[in-house]
Amino acid sequence: MKTHIHESVRDEKGFTLVELAIVMVIIGLLIGGILKGQEMIANAQVSATVAQIKGVTAATNTFQDMFDALPGDITNPGTRLTNCAAAPCNAVGNGNSQIGGVPGTVAGENLSFWAQLNAADLLTGVDGSNTAAWGRALPSAKAGGGLTVGFTATGALTTSLAAAARGGHYIMLQGVPGTIASPALSGSEAARMDRKMDDGAPGTGSVIGSGDATCGTATTYTENADQVACAISARL
Numbered sequence: 001m002k003t004h005i006h007e008s009v010r011d012e013k014g015f016t017l018v019e020l021a022i023v024m025v026i027i028g029l030l031i032g033g034i035l036k037g038q039e040m041i042a043n044a045q046v047s048a049t050v051a052q053i054k055g056v057t058a059a060t061n062t063f064q065d066m067f068d069a070l071p072g073d074i075t076n077p078g079t080r081l082t083n084c085a086a087a088p089c090n091a092v093g094n095g096n097s098q099i100g101g102v103p104g105t106v107a108g109e110n111l112s113f114w115a116q117l118n119a120a121d122l123l124t125g126v127d128g129s130n131t132a133a134w135g136r137a138l139p140s141a142k143a144g145g146g147l148t149v150g151f152t153a154t155g156a157l158t159t160s161l162a163a164a165a166r167g168g169h170y171i172m173l174q175g176v177p178g179t180i181a182s183p184a185l186s187g188s189e190a191a192r193m194d195r196k197m198d199d200g201a202p203g204t205g206s207v208i209g210s211g212d213a214t215c216g217t218a219t220t221y222t223e224n225a226d227q228v229a230c231a232i233s234a235r236l
Contacts, residue, residue, distance in 0.1 A: 046189055048142035050196045052125075053171055053234050056139075056147065059122035060236060066120065072099045072113030072149075081119040087130050088137065089115035103150035103157060103170040103233055104180035106132040110150045114138060132177045143193070144228070145175040145184025149236060157181065157233050159210045161218050162203035169236035170208075181210035181231045190230035191221035197234060206235040 063071045067080060073093035077084050084090050091112040094100070100109035111130075114137060117123035125139040132138060134146035141147055150172070155165040157172075158180040173193075175184035185193070194200050194207045202209025203218030214229035216222045221230065 043192070045143045046192045047196070049173065050193055052139070052141060052147065053173070053197070056117075056123065056149070056171055057234075057236055059117050062122055063117060063120055069093070069095065070097060070099055070113075071116040071120070072109035072111075073097065074116065077112070077116055077119075081116060083128075084116065084119040086128075088112040089119050089128055098151045099149055099169055099236075101150045102152050102180070103172040104148055104174055104178070104182075104231075105150060106138060106148055106178045110148065111137060113149050134177065138177055141173050141184065143173075143185060143189055145173055145182075145231075146177065148172050148174060148177065157208055157210060159212070159231075160203075160233070161209045161211065161216060163218060165208045165233070166206075166235070170233040171236050172210075172231060172233045174231045175228070181233075183211055183215070183228045183230055185230045185232065186228055187214070187216055187222035187225055187230055190215065190232050191223050193232060194221070202230075208233045 060071060067074055073095060075093055075095040078090040081089065088111045093109050099113055101107060111132060114123065114126045115128045118126050118128050127136050129136050134140035139147050149169065151169050153167045155167040157165050173184055175182040190209055191200060194209065198205040198207035201219050202216050202221055209215060209221060210231040210233065211229045214222060214225060214227050
């Protein structure tokens, strides 16, 4: 009888401190692995978006070599491009060597720009339609939001953190189609993209940051905040 009681008490014992420590270590490793995996995914999305923007620049240069005109600005797209019989692809540009519309807007030449690159087999990710939405007439970005294009003569980029950006063509990564400089990135994501393509400063160089104080200043992105507060514009 005594032996039976002794064995019963022994069977009801809990985990030892060593066993609990092992469990806690395993849980810590799992959490660390998940966080590291999320960081790797975020970095991959930023790198993929940088590649997208560089790909658009390369496609634009190739189009210009092929047709002696900028996509969107070409004066006879319906006769020179295959599968370009419907809007916005067949929209006639004015041939002034500028992609009409300021960066961030989606109408006219800066909308047909994407359809004509697609018709020339130089760009994927758009369907050639007239619907100004990410994944339709406009390409979505891997890091969030999507891409628009346009021209500014004075370098004025709405809500830009730059005192005065250079004039020219820009690809804008934004959150809402047609809403100029609407945020799509955190300060950390914007900073990483800027460093990969330019000097890492929002207000200088060929990559310009847009946003309010949550995004950063003219010299520094706010990298320790998680808020989606930034858009960026990269010279085309």
